[in-house]
Amino acid sequence: MVLNFGQLVTAHVILATVLAVLNLYSCLSWRRKALLVLLTSVSYLVVYYSYAPLLGWPGTGALPMRFNLVAAYGQEPDAQSGRKGGIFFWVTDKSSMDITPRAYVVDFEPELHARVMQAMERQHKSIPQTGTVEQPDLEHMGVAKEQRQGYKTQKFKINFADELPESAPTKSDLPAASDETSPAVTSPGADNAHNE
Amino acid sequence: MNPGMTGIIFSNIVLGILVLTLVFTTRWNAAIKIAAMLCVIMFYHVTVKSYPELMGWPTSIKLPQRFNLEGVLFDEPNKSTQSKGRIFVWLTDLKDFRKPVPRAYVLPYTPALHSKLYDASQKLRKRLPQLGEVVIVRNSVTAKEEIDLQFFDMPDVLLPK
Numbered sequence: 046m047v048l049n050f051g052q053l054v055t056a057h058v059i060l061a062t063v064l065a066v067l068n069l070y071s072c073l074s075w076r077r078k079a080l081l082v083l084l085t086s087v088s089y090l091v092v093y094y095s096y097a098p099l100l101g102w103p104g105t106g107a108l109p110m111r112f113n114l115v116a117a118y119g120q121e122p123d124a125q126s127g128r129k130g131g132i133f134f135w136v137t138d139k140s141s142m143d144i145t146p147r148a149y150v151v152d153f154e155p156e157l158h159a160r161v162m163q164a165m166e167r168q169h170k171s172i173p174q175t176g177t178v179e180q181p182d183l184e185h186m187g188v189a190k191e192q193r194q195g196y197k198t199q200k201f202k203i204n205f206a207d208e209l210p211e212s213a214p215t216k217s218d219l220p221a222a223s224d225e226t227s228p229a230v231t232s233p234g235a236d237n238a239h240n241e
Numbered sequence: 242m243n244p245g246m247t248g249i250i251f252s253n254i255v256l257g258i259l260v261l262t263l264v265f266t267t268r269w270n271a272a273i274k275i276a277a278m279l280c281v282i283m284f285y286h287v288t289v290k291s292y293p294e295l296m297g298w299p300t301s302i303k304l305p306q307r308f309n310l311e312g313v314l315f316d317e318p319n320k321s322t323q324s325k326g327r328i329f330v331w332l333t334d335l336k337d338f339r340k341p342v343p344r345a346y347v348l349p350y351t352p353a354l355h356s357k358l359y360d361a362s363q364k365l366r367k368r369l370p371q372l373g374e375v376v377i378v379r380n381s382v383t384a385k386e387e388i389d390l391q392f393f394d395m396p397d398v399l400l401p402k
Binding site: 065070081084088097101103115118128135 | 246248256258266269273284287298311365367
């Protein structure tokens, strides 16, 4: 079960309140009981304000199978400073109607970095880029089923391609008697979002 | 450590203290004590599982004072869906210049902000890195404090002779 920010805070508050109420019937002195109630109340505020600083940072989870590249940022490893480096992606999931972009980070690989920079070059020329994640066939690679869970995005191949505009319907796709009253053709993906 | 993570660890320790107090200092039925322990363990498990799912989504907290703009995405207001619109920005804090990690933010949509960010994004396309600065201005109509952004072209790096 996975909860969102609001659900986690609510679950914490409910659980802590129930436990604090049950503890009121303990053999502790009233001072200690008061301290427990105070600690519980403080924890409500702390948990509420703790999730916001965690948001916004890139996640290490797997990228969506098909995504729109909004922006990317490469950070090369630096042995001198001990910096591990990474490739950061800011993408929107193509399988979802939600256009909220999400940030991901994968390990730095020179080959992937070159591909990402090439995709960004084309993006800067106003050619939207679609990314696809190719899963390796781990069964054929002789990787045991138990070990496959550990394979994250960086073990997958990320490809980029120009996003092709949706083709306009041909004459045969249109209703027969709609010549005069045909509605304006809109693509289903054409929402009011656009990236720069 | 991220202060958010410290806060979450603290609040989970409080839950642990509460359940231990319940187990060792009360005379409740053993079934209640076991149920309480299971609930807390399950909550810990759910928190750990949910954490990666929270990562990467934009935050609505205030932007860093000075930043390097990496990307912008506009979600314009839409009357048909009654959406007020949002502006997503992806940026690195200039304070973390040694190890910059971009962070995603969401801002309420305003035409003025859209215009400024659009201009900055056009310059980004021309490979002109954009430095941003947050300026707080008072709206003359509503008298509320609003965020305004100023952008500058990143100055060229001066290499030693």
